[in-house]
Amino acid sequence: MINMNKKYSVDEALTEMMTIKSLLSILVTAICFAVLGLFLRGKGTTTTSYNAVSKLQVTQYDANDKVMTLSSNDPAFLNTYLENLKNNKTQKAVKQELANKKLKLSVDKIDSMVSFEVIPQTTLLKLKVSGDTKKNVKLVSQAYDKVALEQYKKDMETGSVKVVDFDQSTSTTTQRMSAKKAVFFASVLGLFLSAGLIFVRKYFNQKIMSSNFIESRTATNVIADASDLENAATELITRIKDTHQVVGVNANDTQQIALITDIANQLKEWQFNVKLVDAKEAFLKDAMMIPENEDQLIFVIGDVQKPTEKLALSSVDAMLAVVQTKVTTKDELLNLIKFTKDATIPFIGSLYLK
Known part of the structure; x- marks a missing residue:
């Protein structure tokens, strides 16, 4: 039962909404939003990623004979070196190196940007750095290359490591929502938005x-x-x-x-x-x-x-x-x-x- 002194009522506003004019307005708005959803879906969202790839040539020699102890097609000694490059201690060293260049990144952020890969049948180690800022990617790559060279001296008694290749690239990806989802979500948004506006207008109407x-x-x-x-x-x-x-x-x-x-x-x-x-x-x-x-x-x-x-x-x-x-x-x-x-x-x- 409605209070006799009450000016506004949800039930009355909903009842006043149930007119052909209001329902047509809601339907037309939902259709317009569905078309807009298809249009926006066609453009999609484009993201740009910057990459820096360094290739490290790692070799180990016999301390007396100065000859390679392991052939290039069996680089088993890289495993220990690779694991050490991935550990938290190395990442902290990279973080400190970046801080010296006035770039502050957390260890977790550095870890998410860097990946390692041993190239099969070689003694080459590929270090890839990816991110959404070209400058940051380059600085992280340079810091890792420097730390990688220092880390080798700690892990290997003899041998050498050097950067034999460095390449930078840019990649773009476009993400699009499916047509059905775009139409559904856009039309639902239009439906609720138009119905909400009409309800508010009816609810607060002074006439x-x-x-x-x-x-x-x-x-x-x-x-x-x-x-x-x-x-x-x-x-x-x-x-x-x-x-x-x-x-x-x-x-x-x-x-x-x-x-x-x-x-x-x-x-x-x-x-x-x-x-x-x-x-x-x-x-x-x-x-x-x-x-x-x-x-x-x-x-x-x-x-x-x-x-x-x-x-x-x-x-x-x-x-x-x-x-x-x-x-x-x-x-x-x-x-x-x-x-x-x-x-x-x-x-x-x-x-x-x-």
Whole structure:
């Protein structure tokens, strides 16, 4: 159940969203986003990677004969050397070398950039450094080459290691989402975005958009269609005939006032004693104060704002609200309801103008 004094309601906003216009807007937005998703998917995301490859020639000689102890097609001695280049101690040495060149990288970052490979059937060791910054890749490669040469002296008593080749390259890769995924995610995004915007607009809308708002706040039935003037007048008579003889109407729109005037004229034709009172004039002049007449229907035309006007309304036997869709604000109706409660004036119903 909706609080009668509550201006905003999730249920009402959702109900107002369920119109052909709103649903078409949501659908069209979802389709547009799906097309946009395909377009963006076509371009994809391109990433650039920089590579530096050093080839180290590693040889070991007999200390006395100065000849190679292992043939080039069986470089088993490289295993120990390779493992030592991969360990944390070597990486820390590389980190320190980089720090000397004012480049700060963590050990984990260095480890992620570097890879090693023994070229089969040779005594060549390939050291590859990859990254997204050309300068950093070059500095890390140079630092590793230097540390690799120093590490050899510690691991091998005799022999030599030298850089025999160095090459730099750039590679680009383009990643694209599949067409189905692009359409699905883009359309879902468009669906929720458009639905969310429409919901927010409906939720915070200050205008009364449906008779549901009136019925839930006033706890009365609404004369829903005033297009048939005779039926509206008949229903109004039925509503007040047995209970109230005087009706005050809060109307502040030209179209509303014109309709009340037409209904009053229709009631006069049916020999009802009807009097129209202009609120702006009647409530400011004692001579024109609303009379207490049990035999007369009095329609108060005008927006009641000033304290003297509200005080005069306390003599009214009942109140009828006139609401025009997309014109009358929620505050206007809620303020009227509050006033009728404070002044203990019965609220008999509402006339809803589509």
